[in-house]
Amino acid sequence: MTDATKYDVVIVGGGLMGASAAFFLATRYKFSVALVERGRIGAQASGVNFGNVRRQGRPFIQLPLAHHARDIWGRLPALIGEDCEFLPTGHLKIAFDEDSLAALEAYNAEARHWGLSLTLVGVNRLRADYPFLGPGAVGASFSPEDGHANPRLAAPAFGRAARRAGAHVLEQCEVIGATRQSDGFIIETADGRILRAPILINSAGAWSNRFAASFGESVPMEARGPQMGVTESLPYFVQPVLGTGDSSFYMRQVKRGSVVFGGGVHVAVDLADPRPRPRPAHLLTQLRSLVRFLPSMAGVQVVRTWSGVEGYLPDKLPALGWSAKTPGLLHAFGFSGHGFQLGPGVGSVLADLAATGDTSVPIEPFSIERFADNEPAKTSPVAPSSGSAR
Amino acid sequence: MSSSRVVIIGAGPAGTRAAETLVAAGLKPVVVDEAPRSGGQIYRRQPPGFGRSLKKLYGFEAGKAARLHDAFDRLQDKVDYRPGTMVWGTEGHNLHLADRDGRQDVIGFDALILATGAVDRIVPFEGWTMPGVYTLGGAQIALKYQACLIGRNVALVGSGPLLYLVAYQYRRAGGNLAGIFDTTPLSRELAGLPRMAANPANTAKGLYYFAWLAAHGVPMLHDVSPLRAEGEGRVARLVLRDRAGRERTFACDAIATGYHVQSETQLADLLGCDFAFDARAGQWLPRQDEMGRSSVDGVYLAGDGASVRGADTAEATGALAALACLQDQGMPFDAAVRNQALQAMRRGSAFAAALRDAFPFPEHLYENIADTTLLCRCEEVSVGTFRATLRDKGAGEVNRAKAFCRVGMGRCQGRMCGASAARIAAQTLGVELAAVGRLRGQAPVKPLPTALQTEAGE
Amino acid sequence: MDEQSLFLRVAEQDREIVPFFVNGRPATALSGDTVLTALLTHDHEVRLSEILEQPRAGFCLMGACQDCWIWTEDGKRVRACSTMIEPDMRLRTRSPFNGARPE
Numbered sequence: 041m042t043d044a045t046k047y048d049v050v051i052v053g054g055g056l057m058g059a060s061a062a063f064f065l066a067t068r069y070k071f072s073v074a075l076v077e078r079g080r081i082g083a084q085a086s087g088v089n090f091g092n093v094r095r096q097g098r099p100f101i102q103l104p105l106a107h108h109a110r111d112i113w114g115r116l117p118a119l120i121g122e123d124c125e126f127l128p129t130g131h132l133k134i135a136f137d138e139d140s141l142a143a144l145e146a147y148n149a150e151a152r153h154w155g156l157s158l159t160l161v162g163v164n165r166l167r168a169d170y171p172f173l174g175p176g177a178v179g180a181s182f183s184p185e186d187g188h189a190n191p192r193l194a195a196p197a198f199g200r201a202a203r204r205a206g207a208h209v210l211e212q213c214e215v216i217g218a219t220r221q222s223d224g225f226i227i228e229t230a231d232g233r234i235l236r237a238p239i240l241i242n243s244a245g246a247w248s249n250r251f252a253a254s255f256g257e258s259v260p261m262e263a264r265g266p267q268m269g270v271t272e273s274l275p276y277f278v279q280p281v282l283g284t285g286d287s288s289f290y291m292r293q294v295k296r297g298s299v300v301f302g303g304g305v306h307v308a309v310d311l312a313d314p315r316p317r318p319r320p321a322h323l324l325t326q327l328r329s330l331v332r333f334l335p336s337m338a339g340v341q342v343v344r345t346w347s348g349v350e351g352y353l354p355d356k357l358p359a360l361g362w363s364a365k366t367p368g369l370l371h372a373f374g375f376s377g378h379g380f381q382l383g384p385g386v387g388s389v390l391a392d393l394a395a396t397g398d399t400s401v402p403i404e405p406f407s408i409e410r411f412a413d414n415e416p417a418k419t420s421p422v423a424p425s426s427g428s429a430r
Numbered sequence: 431m432s433s434s435r436v437v438i439i440g441a442g443p444a445g446t447r448a449a450e451t452l453v454a455a456g457l458k459p460v461v462v463d464e465a466p467r468s469g470g471q472i473y474r475r476q477p478p479g480f481g482r483s484l485k486k487l488y489g490f491e492a493g494k495a496a497r498l499h500d501a502f503d504r505l506q507d508k509v510d511y512r513p514g515t516m517v518w519g520t521e522g523h524n525l526h527l528a529d530r531d532g533r534q535d536v537i538g539f540d541a542l543i544l545a546t547g548a549v550d551r552i553v554p555f556e557g558w559t560m561p562g563v564y565t566l567g568g569a570q571i572a573l574k575y576q577a578c579l580i581g582r583n584v585a586l587v588g589s590g591p592l593l594y595l596v597a598y599q600y601r602r603a604g605g606n607l608a609g610i611f612d613t614t615p616l617s618r619e620l621a622g623l624p625r626m627a628a629n630p631a632n633t634a635k636g637l638y639y640f641a642w643l644a645a646h647g648v649p650m651l652h653d654v655s656p657l658r659a660e661g662e663g664r665v666a667r668l669v670l671r672d673r674a675g676r677e678r679t680f681a682c683d684a685i686a687t688g689y690h691v692q693s694e695t696q697l698a699d700l701l702g703c704d705f706a707f708d709a710r711a712g713q714w715l716p717r718q719d720e721m722g723r724s725s726v727d728g729v730y731l732a733g734d735g736a737s738v739r740g741a742d743t744a745e746a747t748g749a750l751a752a753l754a755c756l757q758d759q760g761m762p763f764d765a766a767v768r769n770q771a772l773q774a775m776r777r778g779s780a781f782a783a784a785l786r787d788a789f790p791f792p793e794h795l796y797e798n799i800a801d802t803t804l805l806c807r808c809e810e811v812s813v814g815t816f817r818a819t820l821r822d823k824g825a826g827e828v829n830r831a832k833a834f835c836r837v838g839m840g841r842c843q844g845r846m847c848g849a850s851a852a853r854i855a856a857q858t859l860g861v862e863l864a865a866v867g868r869l870r871g872q873a874p875v876k877p878l879p880t881a882l883q884t885e886a887g888e
Numbered sequence: 889m890d891e892q893s894l895f896l897r898v899a900e901q902d903r904e905i906v907p908f909f910v911n912g913r914p915a916t917a918l919s920g921d922t923v924l925t926a927l928l929t930h931d932h933e934v935r936l937s938e939i940l941e942q943p944r945a946g947f948c949l950m951g952a953c954q955d956c957w958i959w960t961e962d963g964k965r966v967r968a969c970s971t972m973i974e975p976d977m978r979l980r981t982r983s984p985f986n987g988a989r990p991e
Contacts, residue, residue: 080830087833172987192833200824211826272841272877273938277987297938317700320519320526320873324534327880336987339963341877343841464951464970471950477920477972480900530971549952559955561932561945562894568949568969575949576925577900603898663943664894664932684894694952807947807955810939841954846947877954879965 044234047208049394050227051075052215052251053244055086056380057372059198059209060112060387061241061394063120066205068388069395073207074235075199076227078214078247082195084314085245085375086383088348090268090290090302091191092281093381094131096151096158096183099357101405102382103154108401109385110185116384120201124194125294130280131186132161136176140285144181158183172277174335188281188292191380198387215244218251220366239394241370243386246351247311248373252359252408255366259411260354261374265307265316265347269323272341273297282333289329299337301330307347318345352376353411360386360406362393370394371408434759436752437462437525437537439517439697440545442470443741444733444748446502448543451752453508455761460510460537462517462527468502470547470733471567472741474575475499487574489599490635494741519873520700523728532879541728541755544697545748546735550688551849553588553795556658558687559807562665566592566688570599579605581684585668587611587656590690590789591636598639601646608682609649611670613689613792616652622788629781632740649680655795659685671798689791692849694735699871701729707864710783711738712791713849714868720772721754722747730755743778746771796853805854806847808840813854820858827867828855841877844869894945895928908977909961917973924949924956924968927981934958934968935981959984 049065051058054077062075075081093113095106117123135141148158161180166173170180203209214230224238242251246263274297283290283303291301305322323345331338353359353374363369370393372386379386385401392399436452438445441463452459467475473495476482484492505511512527515535519526525542527535550565557563564572564580566588572578579600585608586597597610612619626633644650653673660667660679668680698716699705704725705714715737722730730751731737733744749771756763801814816837825831828838828851837851838844844851848869855866903918910927917926924946927934933943934956946956949969956968961978963985 080826083830083833196823196834211824271880274985274987275983315870317521318873319521320524321521321536323519323873323878331880334987336985337880339965340880340985341841341957341965342874342880343877344839344843344872345874346872466972476900479903479920482899549948549950559937559942559944559947561943563947565948565953568947571949571969572895572925573898576895576920576922578895578897578925578929580895582896605896605898664945807937807953810937841957842952845952846955876951877957877965 044226044236045074047072047074047235047237049073049239049241050225050235050237051241051243052218052227053077053242053248054081054195054199054209054211055084055243055245056082056195056198056383057386057390058241058243059195059202060384061243061372061390062202062207062209062387063198063205064388064391065394066202066207068391071395073202074237075202075207075209076213076215076229076235077209077211079314080211081199081209082192084348085350086195086380087192088268088346089191089266089350089377089380090300091188091292091380092131092290092378093126093189094183094186094281095156095381096131096181096186097133097147097285098378100150100154101402102357103151103156104402105382105385105389107155108388109382112384112388113189113381120197122193122197124197125190126187127189127295128185128187131183132170132180132280132282133183133285134173134177134180134282135285136178138178141179143285144179148181156183172334172336174332182280186281190294194380194383198384218254220255220368224368239368239370241372241390241394243372243390245373246349248351248371252371252373255363255369257363257365257371257408257411259359259374259408262352263309263311263349264352264377265309265349266302266377267305267307267318267322267326267345267347268300268302269318269326269342269345270301271299271337272343274299274340278334289326289333291330291333299340301326304329309349311349314349316347316349318347350375350377358406359408359411360389361403361408364407364409364412434540435460435538436541436543436755437539438543438545439463440470440547440733440735441465441468441502441513442545442547442733443473443498443744444545444735444751445470445543446498447745447748448545448732448752449505449509450501451749452755453505455756455763458508458510460512462512462515462525464514464516466514468513469495469499471571473498474571476575476577480577482577491741498745516876517697518875518878520697528878539728541730541759542701543730543732543748543751543755544735545733545744546694546697548691548693548734548738549845551690551692551791552687552846553689553792554799554803554805554813554847554850555656556800556803557660557665559804560659560661560665561663562661562684563659564684564686566596566686567691569686570596573599573603579603580686581665581682582606583608583682584684584686585609585611585680585682586686587613587654587668587670588688589614589792590688591785592688592690594636594639594643596686597643597648601643601648607648608668608680609651610643611654611656611668612650612652613654613656613795614652614789615673618790619788622784625784626781626788629777632781655798656687690786690789691734691738693738694845696843696871696875698724698729698731700873700875702726703729705868708737709864710786712863720750720775722751723754723758739778739782743775743782746774746778750775793853796850796857799854805850806837806840808842808846809836811835811837816851816854817858820855826859827865828852828869829867831855832869838869843872843875892932893929894932895925897929906973906975908973908975908979910979911981921973922969923958923966923971923973923977923979926973927968927979933981
């Protein structure tokens, strides 16, 4: 490799956001792109999450972005050549008390103004249509066009499609320094590569804050591990994704039969160890919820559990959009445990921003500027000081 | 110091000797074992009410079996014995247990000795999931533990010392053998003989079985490749390729197959032990020192679960792990006992190494496995799908391939397919076996039923 | 011993007879049999695989391969190779799971 390889855009972090951004940049704009991933594409939060392709329940200001993403989920085979097991089975949010039901009703009324059409399901309909539900449910909200997909497949599929479209996908390639000079960014990797680009996308998931901090935009991000489990294969009987209003428990059945479940608990994580272990005690708690939710699951076997690393911001909204301080720098991180559905939409928006400077999807509420007061006056942990961000 | 809690997982040769050593030092260890009775796999006891003699059950090893059983029985009231109990998960110094009815318990440990044993290593062939196909170890258990043969006319295919031992036991029990089909060239086995002199008794036993089987007219072929089991809903024939390259069909109603055994390392993995690739065993094993100390403080490894070296060595490494545990806790121990066990361990290790060389894992078989053969019997994923995942989806190692196509993701957590998946991955990608990694363990170590724990829980 | 059985008893046959049920039909085993032995001395399969629905009859007999999990009539899971047969046990070789049933 010569002195430096030049790209239109360098993306740091090959999760679903970064991989789909690379794909859309390479296909929609024919941009030259390098997607740099420390491990493997989609191996962290994008790969270990529950797999919810859910819009209902999101903050309303996220819905335009979620709609944009949902449109892409529905077109995956045409776009990237595989469906990533996306099934628009619907999503059923269940209330177990009157307060939760009132919250679902209020959400329903407002959601239609944001273009999300939901159906309230009364307790009798609920019993009739979902006879497998355990006692105690008082009502539900059904989102017919939501669904679920396989998180292990989605980001890698975007990565492969990006590669086919000409993007350079560099796996097991760790970025050790990123600086901005007058003519753009210089990115150094642990294996000795130097990449240059006028635009840099920071989509490094739970590790993104290190880059943000190195450009003077540290945010109060916390890393947490979701905990998921899966049962043996059972006859296919639950189509929609099921969840409680407060996300204390959620589950879905994949077509080949196993039931994936999660919710309620998190695993403490250390960013130095990207493979946190699920906690056995948490599993037992989740199993109690599972059987309460679906009494017919009593006796069914759990065969695997897993965890991973996700980045949470205090207001549970992502940092998405242009840097407030560094020209040419785009952030896309802190999706706070619900980024999977948004992923392809985020990639599409990032591609528009990087190529045209703008996007038709409203993302102002996610600007990293809202954390401007957070920036402590300290030296950057990642980037060398010389020629650093101004 | 004596209040420290030591937990031993496994009550086979290693677990028994570890418990005995700790009890002798005045400790009362907890012994957790999945089986209803002690003895492990090799000295597995027949159920109550069976009357066959030890000699009949264990042959040459009857004396050793008796001594081991007696040793454990003498410990009954000196250990906290938890038979029929699985350790399904760990967190820090806590172990999560479930009994057969799914009742949950959590126990803490100051020191933990893993004596988790080994299971058969398998090379899949077309039809290997069909009723009538069993592991060699399974075939032996049917006879020893249940007084049953797996069929009326049994073909044995594979390599390793168990192949001839099981054949001998079956023939002695009155079984008809369709044949012994060894994937190893005879010359290779003979070339290994001089080095096996490290254990002349074991070598002599192996030769005895071989000669006895030959004298009793049992068909024996060397240097074969199993191709497929055929039959309607159950095994009726075994088709293989002989050393001359001819396809040959043998009628049989059961097949026992296996290629030596592999360590059960899931708990060491969940506990965070460092692993290293052992080229001779062809397996990733937890790192350990001579005494069985793992890389994790307070976690010790013993027996075939630490490294497959057979039952005699397992007894020695069980004692060594217990002694290491005593030493690390500042308790007195008998240096002479340690030195004796160390010597036995070194002798056993040398013999095990020679055995590995004499009965090498038949890597070449993988080149000819048809794409249609099932690789993962739990998730029912074919060799062809796995190869395609490696080739076309950029899966550079086994966990990645597992994520993409589910091989190793099912109930057995890769116990049956993991060794094969690694070899097929290495071959397909054109890299060394060590470069494709190892399937990471995930709790529960074995399937955990939901309902039962909710009854016990809360 | 049935013609279609896989396993063949070769010793220890004077044990107590244990009656049990498999898929609603009465059968007998011997005291000390595992559930797997009890089934395979009559038949040649204990379950169907979930995806391809092919017959299975266990494999390792030592609780490692997890390929002989069956059911009792009340939905309890039983690993046939490592569970002892008990008098009047009511076993099923097909899943009784009915997810849609009301609780």
